[in-house]
Amino acid sequence: MATNSDDKLTDLEGAALAEFARMGPTTSYAVAASFRASPSEFWSGSAGAVYPLTKRLFERGLLSGALSAQGRRGRTDYVVTDAGKAALMDWLLDGGRAAGMGFDPLRSRLIYLDMVSASEREALLAQVETWAKALAQQQIWTDRPLAQSVHEAWMRARLNFLVDVTRIVQDALPPTRG
Amino acid sequence: MATNSDDKLTDLEGAALAEFARMGPTTSYAVAASFRASPSEFWSGSAGAVYPLTKRLFERGLLSGALSAQGRRGRTDYVVTDAGKAALMDWLLDGGRAAGMGFDPLRSRLIYLDMVSASEREALLAQVETWAKALAQQQIWTDRPLAQSVHEAWMRARLNFLVDVTRIVQDALPPTRG
DNA sequence: ATAATCATGTAATCAGTTACATGATTTT
DNA sequence: AAAATCATGTAACTGATTACATGATTAT
Numbered sequence: 001m002a003t004n005s006d007d008k009l010t011d012l013e014g015a016a017l018a019e020f021a022r023m024g025p026t027t028s029y030a031v032a033a034s035f036r037a038s039p040s041e042f043w044s045g046s047a048g049a050v051y052p053l054t055k056r057l058f059e060r061g062l063l064s065g066a067l068s069a070q071g072r073r074g075r076t077d078y079v080v081t082d083a084g085k086a087a088l089m090d091w092l093l094d095g096g097r098a099a100g101m102g103f104d105p106l107r108s109r110l111i112y113l114d115m116v117s118a119s120e121r122e123a124l125l126a127q128v129e130t131w132a133k134a135l136a137q138q139q140i141w142t143d144r145p146l147a148q149s150v151h152e153a154w155m156r157a158r159l160n161f162l163v164d165v166t167r168i169v170q171d172a173l174p175p176t177r178g
Numbered sequence: 179m180a181t182n183s184d185d186k187l188t189d190l191e192g193a194a195l196a197e198f199a200r201m202g203p204t205t206s207y208a209v210a211a212s213f214r215a216s217p218s219e220f221w222s223g224s225a226g227a228v229y230p231l232t233k234r235l236f237e238r239g240l241l242s243g244a245l246s247a248q249g250r251r252g253r254t255d256y257v258v259t260d261a262g263k264a265a266l267m268d269w270l271l272d273g274g275r276a277a278g279m280g281f282d283p284l285r286s287r288l289i290y291l292d293m294v295s296a297s298e299r300e301a302l303l304a305q306v307e308t309w310a311k312a313l314a315q316q317q318i319w320t321d322r323p324l325a326q327s328v329h330e331a332w333m334r335a336r337l338n339f340l341v342d343v344t345r346i347v348q349d350a351l352p353p354t355r356g
Numbered sequence: 357a358t359a360a361t362c363a364t365g366t367a368a369t370c371a372g373t374t375a376c377a378t379g380a381t382t383t384t
Numbered sequence: 385a386a387a388a389t390c391a392t393g394t395a396a397c398t399g400a401t402t403a404c405a406t407g408a409t410t411a412t
Contacts, residue, residue, distance in 0.1 A: 010371085011286055018290040029391050042281040049372060051393060056371095074380085075391060092287050093298055095305030099313070102282040103220045105275050107332050108189055111325040112196040112270055120271055127273030135277070146350055147289040153342045154285050161335035168327045188399085207363050227400055229365060234399095252408085253363060 012043055014091035016053055017084055020063060025077040028054040039140050039151060042103075054078065062087050106158075110165055114173055121173070125166050132159055190221055192269035194231055195262055198241060203255040206232040217318050217329060220281075232256065240265050284336075288343055292351055299351070303344050310337055 009017065019031045028050050035045030043049065057063045062084035065076045080088065091097075106128060113121055136155035141147040187195065197209045206228050213223030221227065235241045240262035243254045258266065269275075284306060291299055314333035319325040 011281070011283060012372090015286055015290075018293065021293065022290070027391065028393095033390090039279055040281065041278045044373065046373070046375095047391090047393070048374075048395090052371080089294070089298075092290055092294065093302050095302055095309065098284045098287050098302065099306045099309035100219045100283045101217055101313070101332070101336075102280060102284075103189070103218065104280040104282075104332070105189060105278045106280075107328060108193055109270050109276050110328045111322070112193075112200070114324050115196065115199065116267070116270065120267075124271050124273055124276065128277045131273065131277035135279070144289070146292050146347070149346045149350060150285060150288045150343060153339055153346060154279070154282070157335045157339035157342065158279075160338060161331055164331045164335065165328060168331055169324070172324055172327060190400090205363065206365095211362090222401070224401070224403095225363090225365070226367090226402075230399080 008094070009087055009091040011091075011097075012049070013053060013057065014088065015043075016050065017057060017062060017080060017088045018092065020078055021080045021085070021088060025066065025079045027075060027077060037140070039135065039138065057084070106162070110169070113169055118173070121169065125162065125169075129159070129162055132162060186272075187265055187269040189269075189275075190227070191231060191235065192266065193221075194228065195235060195240060195258060195266045196270065198256055199258045199263070199266060203244065203257045205253060205255060215318070217313065217316065235262070284340070288347070291347055296351070299347065303340065303347070307337070307340055310340060 015035075016031055019034050020026065023030060023034070028047075031054070032045045032047060032050040035043050035050070038045075054063065058065055058078070060083075062081060063078040064081050065078050067074070067076050109124075113124075116124075132155065136152065136159060139148070140151060193213075194209055197212050198204065201208060201212070209232070210223045210225060210228040213221050213228070216223075232241065236243055236256070238261075240259060241256040242259050243256050245252075245254050287302075291302075294302075310333065314330065314337060317326070318329060
């Protein structure tokens with residue numbers, strides 16, 4: 001028999017499956033909207049991303065689609081299958097991948113901060129601090145306390161990182177030009 | 179006159195330009211190697227990514243390529259042009275983008291952690307902690323003290339986040355099943 | 357001599373982006 | 385009636401992935 005659980009879920013696929021699982025039988029549209037509502041700029045939640053992705057998950061047997069017949073409007077409500085639940089757990093509990101460093105636009109820049117002048121450096125750090133503080137106070141997931149708590153913890157950690165790194169940079173780099 | 183600085187650099191392009199700037203006249207091969215050596219799993223540093231990217235930057239006038247004639251081996255050493263330096267600074271000092279949340283594989287999973295049992299949850303957090311601690315102690319950029327310091331600060335922040343979040347999850351979720 | 361590394365590139369594929377297109381339903 | 389939102393999807397494009405292919409140079 002052909003094994004169809006060839007490869008692991010991508011992070012976007014995993015997150016999408018989790019959203020379908022969380023929201024019960026629901027549409028691609030709703031999942032896309034929930035990505036757009038998240039504070040991460042990383043996944044656009046565009047139709048061009050989510051509809052093909054949903055189709056993929058469906059074809060792999062991880063979602064089953066029941067077209068809801070109420071009204072004449074075309075609408076497919078998906079449910080996570082048993083295979084889908086197993087794949088979701090594999091993704092969710094994958095400690096190796098969870099431990100990865102991911103991508104951070106601030107960190108990516110900081111390692112080159114010796115290329116700019118002290119004033120430019122300070123301006124950048126000050127600007128990021130302002131915006132990070134604003135983001136930290138936002139109520140985003142009023143309906144999902146765990147997600148909101150995680151977000152707040154993340155923003156706290158990021159702010160601490162910023163303070164830490166500001167001190168490091170101050171110490172490591174001369175006050176004039178790098 | 180045709181303006182050719184239409185759009186901004188992507189993060190990968192910015193980082194690549196910065197690497198070219200840092201390493202002086204050097205090859206795509208060397209830049210790719212430096213991406214592979216970085217602790218981030220995010221950019222593969224594969225030839226298929228870096229050679230086309232270098233070509234793009236060259237065609238946009240941000241890099242100029244001087245083919246080094248020593249030996250018969252084909253080899254192009256690139257230098258960052260003045261336009262390239264300007265573009266690099268635009269990317270590097272873009273506070274708005276630097277303040278973005280990026281992508282974190284742990285954070286992406288944590289917000290769904292109410293879907294698993296207490297023991298699974300604890301196993302995941304413990305596993306991530308172990309691996310994160312291992313990563314935190316690695317000496318990666320022995321030749322680049324700023325990059326190394328930033329990396330260490332990042333891993334510290336990530337570990338603090340993990341501790342913080344572990345407490346939050348413990349408080350928020352019942353000890354048995356979510 | 358052999359193996360490792362330096363160096364460049366392409367091919368097939370995959371998955372994402374923005375933008376467009378359509379039309380039903382619901383709210384104002 | 386008009387506007388907003390729900391809902392689905394496609395098209396053109398961009399950029400990244402893995403894998404392959406080639407060959408020179410350097411180290412063992």
